[in-house]
Amino acid sequence: MRYDFLRRALAAAALLASLAAAASAGAAERTVHIGFQKYGTLVLLKGRGTLEEKLKPLGYDVQWAEFPGGPQLLEALNVGAVDFGSTGETPPIFAQAAGAPLVYVAHEPPAPKGEAILVPKDSPIRSVAELKGRKVALNKGSNVHYLLVRALEDAGLAYGDIQPVFLAPADARAAFESGAVDAWVIWDPFQAAAEVTSEAREIRNGEGLVPNHQFYLGTKSFVAENKSAVEALLAAIAETDAWVAANTQAAADTLSPSVGIPADILKVALDRQSYGAKPLDEETARTQQKIADTFHALGLIPAAIKVEDALHHPQP
Template identity: 55%
Template sequence: MRTITLRRSLVALFVAAISFGATQAQAQAESDSVLRIGYQKYGTLVLLKAKGSLEKRLAEQGVEVKWTEFPGGPQLLEGLNVGSIDFGVTGETPPVFAQAAGADLLYVAYEPPAPTSEAILVAKDSPLKSVAELKGKKVALNKGSNVHYLLVRALEEAGLKYSDIQPIYLPPADARAAFERGSVDAWVIWDPFQAAAEQQLQARTLRNGEKLVDNHQFYLATRPYAQQHPQVISALIEEVRAVGEDSKADPDQVTEQVAPLLGLSKEITAIAVKRQGYGAQFLTPQVVAAQQKIADTFAALKLIPKKLSIQEVIWTPPAAAKVAKAQ
């Protein structure tokens, strides 16, 4: 009887092992055949999604594209961290916070600077006339987003410490509501939310990023996906670059296309479109150094728990890897 029971147990374990192996194989096959992209309400990925050229190109490689929208960069990178997406785009700061939290990500490419597409805003009737007057005031921002660094640098420029203000951490929709109610004194925000507030609420700009920050947009991928599918990543960046070039050549057409996707007027959308940087490129030493400075700044402020090495999380395109290997 014991022998029969033992045999049954061994058979059950064998079946379970086979089932587990099949499940793992199926999951691997699915990851090989699907590219999951995270995007935000605005940016080149929105244009790429609308164009549909990526889907056509990757279909030739047997890869399906799935899109997921996120309210901001920190939320998108959390999606990368937990494995719900493979690729996405954010501003400068979210990758720093994500790397500090242990996310296994790689910087893939970046867009040219767009320093005017983020700003510190105040209400049209606010008595505040300068960043220096934010001392002791409540300032709304999305923690860990691109505007977080803008705020730090603007305060520094004005002779203030980060501890001199009261940061109120809110995602864009909640921050706008608080801004409209007057429950915060200022709002640090990016386009198209910035353009919408300027036009709809007549919000005033205390400081944008001009001559202060680059406000690069970064394309990032999970390390496993980028390493296992370099040709897919390369094709994706080529398509992003092509859409960017089209956008630079005809911003009016982009405005027509994007306005209904954003649910904003053409006037507001046109402002945001013209302030954006276009022309995705793989990372240069200069951009890596600039990003390292941001990471060092947040480490010094104790807003992240440790120092980081940005160079350790830079993806190398296949062509560049071949050249390096040959040398």
């Protein structure tokens, strides 16, 4: 009898251990890999830790990866290293043209002041027209690539009238401050940092030229197969947007240690950002299509694309 009792006790213990292990495994059945940059809502969402709270009950944990720009982030998405991330307007165009399996999930309202063409404070250049023949640094395929194209067009110049120098933000800033390039097309918070620390002078921002949307994108497979996680992500983004819009100084103070940028600079950038993520509407999709058509006409992407093919249509 004692043997039977011991056997039943051991069996019960084994069952409890098995259930505990299953519960533990169920608590993190899937890891969501999120790409972020030193700007935008996702880096603030990472800092606040609220996404993990929303995803854990659904059986997900989160891994974050930082990228210097949107093109690099979407390269990671293309090879499956990232499930979800945010970029400006142009990177998804280049990525879709390269065959990346991406879908647009949502976007923030326009923030045209959050990107600009800068020149050194002592530069003789006073207008975009004076960039003719000059070296202009930018991150190829980033949101500012389209700003440069539109600004040149607006000033009566062709893209071929300037010498583009393709550099990631850190290298571009070094080239800009050393005088190796004449101008730098850049986005916040790098834009704000250059304006504050080196007194870089803006000759044109996106106002009247480009909307400068921030897009949230995911792989087609992740978005299709993880509806609850996507809904939780968008809910967390909406909460963070609302908090930052009402507390930009607190957001800057919170974000500063994690990104290594002083809070006063971040406050400038956050004040120029827009808040209120929502699904893509027809006007935004048309704007993206115009960007795609422009880059195809310039020979900067290899084939024409249809942005419509990459739009996410949530199922009820």
